[in-house]
Amino acid sequence: DNGRVISFPPIINSNDIGNIGPQTMDVFVDVTGTNRAAVMTAVNVIAAALAERGGKIESVRIVYPDEVVVTPNMAPKQTVVRKSYVERISGIQLSEPHFKELLERARYDVLSVSGDEWSVAYPSYRSDIMHERDVAEDVIIAYGYNRVEPKLPEFMTKGGASKYTELENAVKDILVGTTAQEIATFTLTSRTVVEKARHSPVVVLQNPVTETFSIVRPALLPTVMDFLSANTGEDYPQLVFEVGDVVVSDNRSPTGTRTEQHVCYAIAGSGSTYTDIRQVMEYLLDQLGLQYSFQARDYPWYVPGRSAAVSIGGDRVGHIGEVHPSVLEDFGIGMPVAAFELNLRRLLEAI
Known part of the structure; x- marks a missing residue:
């Protein structure tokens, strides 16, 4: 129009070509996105809203290299709902005529009925119908929530914390009693952090938003070390611990992995030794009433000869040791660090 160029980012021409006033007779609607289904639904919603206000909807023919698409496509969508399913989750017994009436009241058109399955059509601008439960909700709304008679459950249950949650809370209370500070780091981390801690x-992630959060941590120690690395300017000694999820290899799992809950405790400061961290671990396990043992074992992230595996009833549940100087150097930590990490699920099985 008059040699002017329309910019598809609407904010650029919102007060010029895109300015809509009482004199506006034609409106061109553009929706851009990376998901075609979402874009088409958005176009339908806008078109339906304009039509409801008296507008006349005209289609646009979009030519792609391999197909031609006409938008908006206001053809009704279709889905299937079982009458017995609606009755089961609502507690309402409905005759077929009454069920059909409620569907139509909720703006569904009944296309066919095959036994218990009802094929229905609904407006193209609705993107919230993803399961027959969504249709059931509309039927209940049409019926009237206030008309549904409340019914007490046939059995009573009492809510409460799970055994694992009770253990987790107990572990936190015990470790806070050692004057340690609880920290919470991200489950996602970077390959750099994991490899600096000598873990694999x-x-x-296949398409990470950022390299900083591209890997699910295989242990808590890498992210705890990263935390200590970010706080080298604070006073020492530093006593910190974290309870959280990690992902480890498991060939028996369909995904090849298994999520575990661990606790990691670290002491950073001049003179932090294996003896210091073992005192904390023994205090924790003693307070939980567990019988444990230590077996000398070397780990890539600990000083050789200054680390051990921890077992309960012959089952290995964690490790303990002094962090290797090369790991400290890679993290830029100038103080000795001693740490331990335990599998809380294994502890729960032993209690």
Whole structure:
């Protein structure tokens, strides 16, 4: 129009070509996105809203290299709902005529009925119908929530914390009693952090938003070390612990991985030794009433000869040791660090 160029980012021409006033007779609607289904639904919603206000909807023919698409496509969508399913989750017994009436009241058109399955059509601008439960909700709304008679459950249950939650809370209370500070780091981390802690990545995201959060941590120690690395300017000694999820390899799992809940405790400061961290671990396990044992074992992230595996009833549940100087150097930590990490699920099985 008059040699002017329309910019598809609407904010650029919102007060010029895109300015809509009482004199506006034609409106061109553009929706851009990375998901075609979402874009088409958005176009339908806008078109339906304009039509409801008296507008006349005209279609646009979009030519792609391999197909031609006409938008908006206001053809009704279709889905299937079982009458017995609606009755089961609502507690309402409905005759077929009454069920059909409620569907139509909720703006569904009944296309066919095959036994218990009802094929229905609904407006193209609705994107919230993803399961027959959504249709059931509309039927109940049409019936009237206030008309549904409340019914007490046939059995009573009492809510409460799970055994694991009770253990987790107990562990936190015990470790806070050692004057340690609880921290919470992200489950996602970077390959750099994991490899600096001499661990191997297990789950790598296919399309990470950023390299900083591209790997699911295989242990808590890498992210705890990263936390200590970010706080080298604070006073020492630093006593920190974290309870959280990790992902480890499991060939028996369909995904090849398994999520575990661990606790990691670290002491950073001059003179932090294996003896110091073992005192904390023994205090924790003693308070939980567990019988445990230590077996000398070397780990890539600990000083050789200054680390051990921890077992309960012959089952290995964690490790303990002094962090290797090369790991400290890679993280930029100038103080000795001693740490332990335990599998809380294994502890729960032993209690």
